Amino acid sequence: MNTQPTTRRGFLKTTGLTTAVLGFPTIIPSSALGNADTPPPSERIVMAGIGLGNQGGGDMGNFLGMKDVQYVAVCDVRQSVRDTRKGKVDAQYKTKDCAAYNDYRELLAREDIDAVHVATPDHWHAQIVIDACRAGKDVYCQKPETRNLAEGPLMVAAARRYGRVVSGGSQRVFADYRDTVQKCWGGELGTIKSINVNVGPLPQACNLPAEEVPADIDWERWLGPAPWAPYNSKRCDGNFSTGGNSWRSYSDYSSGGLTDWGAHHFGGATFAVDVRELQPSEVIYHDEGGKKFLTFKYPNGIELTHNMPGKGNLEVVGAAGSYVHAANPKPGEIVKPWVATAPGETRPAKPVPGYSVKGGIFADFINCVKTREKPFRDIELAVNTAVLCHLGMLAYTVQRSLKWDAAKQQFPGDEEANRFLDNARREPWQL
Amino acid sequence: MLDETFDALKTYDWGVDPKILRPLDEAVVAAHGNAAACKVLEDRLIAVLKTDAPRAAKDAICRVLRTIGTVASVPALTALLADDKLSHMARYALERIPAPEAGNALRSALPKAAAKQQIGVLQSLGARHDATAIPALQVMLGSKDPGVAPAAARALGALALPAANKALASAKPTAAIADASMACAENLLAGGLKADAKATYQRVLASTPAKPVQFAATLGLKACAGG
Numbered sequence: 001m002n003t004q005p006t007t008r009r010g011f012l013k014t015t016g017l018t019t020a021v022l023g024f025p026t027i028i029p030s031s032a033l034g035n036a037d038t039p040p041p042s043e044r045i046v047m048a049g050i051g052l053g054n055q056g057g058g059d060m061g062n063f064l065g066m067k068d069v070q071y072v073a074v075c076d077v078r079q080s081v082r083d084t085r086k087g088k089v090d091a092q093y094k095t096k097d098c099a100a101y102n103d104y105r106e107l108l109a110r111e112d113i114d115a116v117h118v119a120t121p122d123h124w125h126a127q128i129v130i131d132a133c134r135a136g137k138d139v140y141c142q143k144p145e146t147r148n149l150a151e152g153p154l155m156v157a158a159a160r161r162y163g164r165v166v167s168g169g170s171q172r173v174f175a176d177y178r179d180t181v182q183k184c185w186g187g188e189l190g191t192i193k194s195i196n197v198n199v200g201p202l203p204q205a206c207n208l209p210a211e212e213v214p215a216d217i218d219w220e221r222w223l224g225p226a227p228w229a230p231y232n233s234k235r236c237d238g239n240f241s242t243g244g245n246s247w248r249s250y251s252d253y254s255s256g257g258l259t260d261w262g263a264h265h266f267g268g269a270t271f272a273v274d275v276r277e278l279q280p281s282e283v284i285y286h287d288e289g290g291k292k293f294l295t296f297k298y299p300n301g302i303e304l305t306h307n308m309p310g311k312g313n314l315e316v317v318g319a320a321g322s323y324v325h326a327a328n329p330k331p332g333e334i335v336k337p338w339v340a341t342a343p344g345e346t347r348p349a350k351p352v353p354g355y356s357v358k359g360g361i362f363a364d365f366i367n368c369v370k371t372r373e374k375p376f377r378d379i380e381l382a383v384n385t386a387v388l389c390h391l392g393m394l395a396y397t398v399q400r401s402l403k404w405d406a407a408k409q410q411f412p413g414d415e416e417a418n419r420f421l422d423n424a425r426r427e428p429w430q431l
Numbered sequence: 432m433l434d435e436t437f438d439a440l441k442t443y444d445w446g447v448d449p450k451i452l453r454p455l456d457e458a459v460v461a462a463h464g465n466a467a468a469c470k471v472l473e474d475r476l477i478a479v480l481k482t483d484a485p486r487a488a489k490d491a492i493c494r495v496l497r498t499i500g501t502v503a504s505v506p507a508l509t510a511l512l513a514d515d516k517l518s519h520m521a522r523y524a525l526e527r528i529p530a531p532e533a534g535n536a537l538r539s540a541l542p543k544a545a546a547k548q549q550i551g552v553l554q555s556l557g558a559r560h561d562a563t564a565i566p567a568l569q570v571m572l573g574s575k576d577p578g579v580a581p582a583a584a585r586a587l588g589a590l591a592l593p594a595a596n597k598a599l600a601s602a603k604p605t606a607a608i609a610d611a612s613m614a615c616a617e618n619l620l621a622g623g624l625k626a627d628a629k630a631t632y633q634r635v636l637a638s639t640p641a642k643p644v645q646f647a648a649t650l651g652l653k654a655c656a657g658g
Contacts, residue, residue: 111642134610136643150558161613162647207487209446227490227520230445399460416463419498419527422558426519427551428578430585 038067045369046114048073050104050128052085053238055142056119059169060085062362063117064092069366073099075107077218102218104128108135115165115369118142121238121247122254123226126151129166129379130431133158140365142169143263144255145382149390150422152383153409154431159379165368167375168382170267171361174354177268180314180323184272185352189318190345192273194303196311196324197265198333201242202396203256204249208232225429226252259389266304267377267385269314273302276381279406280304280388285395292399294392306392312336320345394420433458440479443488452491459498469499477507486516493520502530509536518548526555534561541567546576553579557586562594569598572608581607588614593624596631604638609648616651629655 047069049060053076064071071092074085082100089098101107107116108131115138118128125145132139139159145168146152159166183189210230213219219231229235229252234245242248242257249256270276280296294306305311312324312334324336355364355376368375387404394417395402402417411417425431432454439451455472462468476492484492489511496504504524511521525533537552537559544552553571556564564586571583584602587595588611596615599608616631632651635644 134606134643136646157614157617161610161617161650162643163650205449205452207445207447207449227523228516397460398463400463415529416498419529422527423497424519424522424526424551424555424558427547427554428582430550430554430557430582 041070044068044070045366046070046072046112048075048107048110048113048116049085050075050107050116050118051120051124051142052076052081053078053119054240055238056117057081057085059117059119059140059142059362060088062360063366064089066359066362066366068370071098072113073101073107073110075101075104077102077221079216102221105131108132108137113137115139115365119169121222121236122259123147123252124224126155126431127225127425127429129155130158133162133164133166136162136164138165138365138369140167140169140362141379141382143267143382144259144386144389145169145263145379146386146390147254148420148422149387149409151431152386156380156383163372165365165372165375166379167361167365167368168377168379168385169361170264170377170382170385172264173267173271173385174361174376176264177272177314180268180272180316181352183321183323184274184316184318185350187347187349188321189316189323190320190342190347192302192316192318194305195269195273195314195316196305196308197262197269198307198311198313199262199265200257200307202258202393203242203251203254204244206235206250206252208235223426225425227426255389255393258393259386262389262392263382263385265313266388267382269304269316270385270388272314272316273304275300275302275304276384279384280391280404281406282401282403283391283395284401285399287399292396294395296388296391304388310334318345320347437475437479440488440491441482441484443491444485445487447487449491455495459495462499470501470503473499473501473503477504480507480511489517490520493517493524496524497527500524500528500533502528502532504528505530505532505536508533509540512537512540512552513544513548515545515547518544518551522551522555526558531561534559534564538564538567541571546574546579549574549576550578550582553582553586557589560590562590562592565590565592565594565598568595569601572598572602581605584608584611587611591615591618593619593627596627600631600634604635606639606641606644609635609639609641609644613644613647613651620651620654625655 045068047063049056052060052074063069071089074082076082086098086100090096116132117140118125119142120128122144125141129139129141184192209232211232213231222236235247237246239246242260247253248260254260275298278298281299282297284295286293291309293308296304315324320342322339324334356373357363357367361377364376391402391404402411405412410421436452436454458472462472476495480489480492508521508525511517525537537556541549541552556568568583568586572580574580584599584607587599591614596612599612602608612631612635616628619628629652632648636648
């Protein structure tokens with residue numbers, strides 16, 4: 001979609017139908033203003049952040065440091081977080097202008113905001129992303145983008161309906177698995193047969209005792225669409241552990257390591273073996289001598305295993321060789337050198353997709369906001385990764401194999417499994 | 432061990448180690464495909480649900496009934512729909528029970544519920560993709576409560592059927608009506624009903640001035656034209 005050369009202020013003031021239907025910010029090149037380095041504030045992408053704890057604060061730092069971003073508002077359910085993040089934005093611009101919100105809907109109602117980044121706990125992602133699309137905002141959403149299988153299609157639908165640029169998170173998909181990606185896309189391994197991902201743990205139920213709700217937090221809003229539970233500091237702690245004592249550990253808000261690091265590893269694995277645009281048609285549950293693992297079968301014949309005994313993380317097997325790379329192996333982690341098995345089976349190299357510009361996933365998103373391209377982690381690709389996590393979680397829960405109809409987004413003929421597609425949201429929240 | 436779990440469930444409260452419920456989870460897994468075994472579990476769960484067990488216990492029971500609940504669970508769950516504290520978890524189960532009686536119960540509860548619970552029930556009716564709910568949803572489009580009418584619109588959008596589209600067209604235009612209408616239009620277009628989809632987008636374009644909606648409807652018309 002081409003932009004019309006006009007000033008941003010001119011765009012905002014326009015009331016005619018033609019420009020009223022423009023759904024994207026109109027940017028003029030900074031060089032046209034005589035400043036090749038930094039666009040003036042009026043010509044930058046106006047951004048805000050929702051959910052600015054540990055990860056969100058880091059994401060904010062990335063966007064705040066970008067010359068073509070004007071950061072104008074922060075939103076978090078904790079007063080202390082709002083204060084700290086607002087302070088950082090104000091210090092950056094040497095003003096006191098950054099707005100601070102508890103209710104993200106007030107932020108989304110601002111017409112001057114072009115884009116938001118979202119780093120709330122997972123159980124909020126779908127609601128906020130969809131509402132942001134409805135409000136005409138482009139969105140960068142942390143991984144895992146969804147909490148269950150029903151949310152993904154609704155998020156993709158909202159992005160497409162409103163013509164929004166929506167990027168999933170995970171800078172690691174492109175950056176962390178380069179060697180494996182190169183070996184696969186470079187043809188050395190020949191036709192790819194399988195790849196393994198080792199990640200965990202699964203989430204756990206949370207039944208922590210009630211504590212007094214601190215004045216700092218809006219507890220009702222932190223819970224949002226999740227089932228009500230009394231406040232407990234460990235229930236909502238945003239530390240990065242997944243073994244308990246953090247929301248990442250608990251099944252009402254996340255899916256433990258399976259989604260937390262799984263979004264990275266499954267994302268990297270599906271990128272390496274080029275099934276990003278697909279969803280598996282089957283997940284086979286294995287329980288061999290108490291060792292539980294999964295095999296996801298893709299329609300094109302590729303298999304992706306989860307926690308297969310004896311296999312390394314992102315261990316890939318092709319017709320011509322096998323490989324597993326771990327730049328910084330953890331104790332006990334399997335690392336194997338590249339092994340050529342049938343040199344004659346190598347395939348021609350194919351160009352590896354990447355970000356639209358240099359500067360990582362954040363720059364990619366901002367560039368796509370300007371150009372209206374789909375970002376590297378377009379929401380549809382991000383959802384396909386999350387589907388793996390949710391299918392896997394369900395297979396481990398019901399302890400059996402499952403067939404998945406990606407076109408219909410359901411488990412054919414499996415009433416029990418279909419009950420898990422979605423979960424009722426706590427009123428008043430509704431996608 | 433399961434008997435101990437059911438005994439513990441009667442007084443299960445926040446702060447109790449949830450591991451005590453693991454035998455129940457394992458029993459549910461083991462009962463897969465065995466209707467008789469599921470019924471035994473379900474009956475025992477319903478019995479506790481009807482007592483004055485703590486909220487945490489009823490929360491846990493509703494989670495299990497979400498997996499194995501049948502028409503037998505519907506009365507006990509329906510009784511909780513008007514309870515401000517338990518309505519959500521009652522829906523957590525009811526929404527996922529395929530039996531038509533679950534849908535009937537949700538529809539029946541709608542007129543009697545407080546606005547907050549109505550919003551939840553409307554959400555669950557939409558999630559069930561139950562076309563028989565359309566008349567009830569259409570009635571709620573006229574609610575004076577600022578949360579209820581949009582919830583009814585979104586539920587109709589979740590259904591995205593021609594009858595839902597017709598109901599939305601009869602209502603006063605709002606952003607929620609527009610969004611739901613466009614969901615219907617997408618379905619119409621996917622089904623090859625281009626003229627109906629185009630008419631829907633044109634209706635939205637003419638009736639809802641919000642810029643994101645205008646842009647979305649324009650994109651929709653472009654899709655109808657094959658762009």
